[in-house]
Amino acid sequence: MASKALKSPLVRHVTARGYAQAAPGVKKDLKVATAVAPNKVIAASLDNGSPLTRVTIAFKAGSRYEPQTELGLSHVLRSAAGLSTKNASGFITARKLGQMGASVSASGDREFIYYTLEATQEHALEALEQLNNMVSGQEFRPWELSDNTPRLKYDLAALPPQVRAVDLLHRAAYRRGLGNSLFVSPKRIGHVSSESLQHYAASTLLPTRCAVAVVGENMDKATLAAQALVLPNSAEAPTEATKYFGGELRKEMGGDLAHVALAVQGAPAGSSQALALAVAAKAFGHGPLVKWGSYNSPLAKAIGNIGPFAAAGFSVSYSDSGLFGVVLTVPKDEAKTAVSNAAKFLRGATLSADVIKAAKNQLKLQVLSEADDGASLAESLAAQCLYTGTAKSPLEIAASIDALSESDVSQAVSAAAKTKLSMGSAGNLAFVPYADEV
Amino acid sequence: MALRLTASLWNKSALQKWAYNLAGFNKYGLCRDDLLHENEDVKEALRRLPEHVIDERNFRIVRAMQLSLQKTILPKEEWTKLEEDQLYLTPIVEQVKKERTERENWEKEY
Secondary structure (H helix, E strand, C coil), rough: CCCCCCCCHHHHHHHHCCCCCCCCCCCCCEEEEEEEECCCCEEEEEEECCEEEEEEECCCCHHHHHHHCCCCHHHHHHCCCCCCCCCCCCHHHHHHHHHHHHEEEEEEECCEEEEEEEHHHHHHHHHHHHHHHHHHECCCHHHHHHHHHHHHHHHHCCCHHHHHHHHHHHHHHHCCCCCCCCCCHHCCCCCCHHHHHHHHHHCCCHHHEEEEEEEECCHHHHHHHHHHHCCCCCCCCCCCCCCCCCCEEEEECCCCEEEEEEEEECCCCCCCCCCCHHHHHHHHHEECCCCCCCCCCCCHHHHCCCCCCCEEEEEECCCCEEEEEEEEEEEEEHHHHHHHHHHHHHHEEEEEEEEHHHHHHHHHHHHHHHHHHHHHHHHHHHHHHHCCCCCCHHHHHHHHHHHHCCCHHHHHHHHCCCCEEEEEECCCCCCCHHHHHH | CCHHHHHHHHHHCCCHHHHHHHCCHHHHHCCCCHHHHCHHHHHHHHHHCCCHHHHHHHHHHHHHHHHHHHCCCCCCHHCCCHHHHHCCCHHHHHHHHHHHHHHEEEHCCC
């Protein structure tokens, strides 16, 4: 039940969030069914005939809903999954799940927190009961929270610097709301009180902010799972409308490398521009596609022949905004050229038809293969439900990627390029230019 | 039923008060829960107490040791009264015990 926040590489993960779904191979013509259960929880199901059942309970409780005085709550909340609740002790929950061979993980992003259960079909209902116990009626006993601090410290210690750069980028771009860090600040570890967590949970873990997605079972089971959730009906946390500011934040951390994230304003999840920008991010390139292959994406060509470096396009979409840009890791001495060239490329990128065609295929492959992993499929179904109220099947997503025209992509890119540049950088910043210098 | 009746008669009765005063720890300003033998359960329960309660407990214990060392007791108006003696630790010890038995039962079964 360890926090799974960083299980997949960030760049790959963010491009997929919001669209990813997949075509499992066993059955043809799979349909996603969605409905709203009587207790207002949105339920979605995709019966792919898998012997495993995956259930995701997602809440609008990500870091963007944290009050400015209590930053880091959502990180502590997701890492508190599995502690004792009103219904069951943490010990019994863990042992019962272990006895059934089920696993539960809690992960989160800026919008949502996902509790995902994986179990064999015969134990699905029993395991679901444990998941419900875990999610509803959380108590956050102070001594258990203080026992949990090593896990938070580990989460922070394991953060790759690229993730820090992207986190700083969000802070610079949005300041508040979506700008809130995904992670609790080291100084706040151990100082997040049980009361503030309880208050946060009571205002975010609500039926109206919840979606349940079931993969491997039919809609009846999904509705059943949704109805079994006993959640309070208290006042909701206020949602601040997102405004894109643009700006720059730097964190000098030493070392030999500079990690830089550059972005302009993207598109909100569910819009066609978001899909176009996801294609464009693929078109920018994300490292060699063939093992030992050369690195000849447009982005890499724009940066030039400066020795070893890594650069990838990325595109993230949230409910009311998005970011589109580049993540870059270069040796500190080459940072000036690389960052300036990457920024120039982001500002005036022209993508050829062939590149866009390849990128569409790559994005389709990524969407479909990521959804092959049932757990991430369940999570993305739940996320889609919370974004738009319904969920699209994997093949529908692939079809809408196919339907994008070349001009859709280039228009989305040039529209995004007109907005203000944001920059977040971490590592050795000795030669990294400032945002207004590039 | 009889047990419950006895318990309810005992609580807040003059007899309990008499026994409480006879025990004598109140003359050192101690509370009942200050006297619990510190086994594993009690240690775990102490860890769960809020800090100010622990501070008060430590103060009472240190004061009692000081008094005992000086072979003296508190002036009568400072003795702990039964009515003021809150069981601040016992409920938590019970909870810890419950958790321990839950653990032990599970280990026995599987």
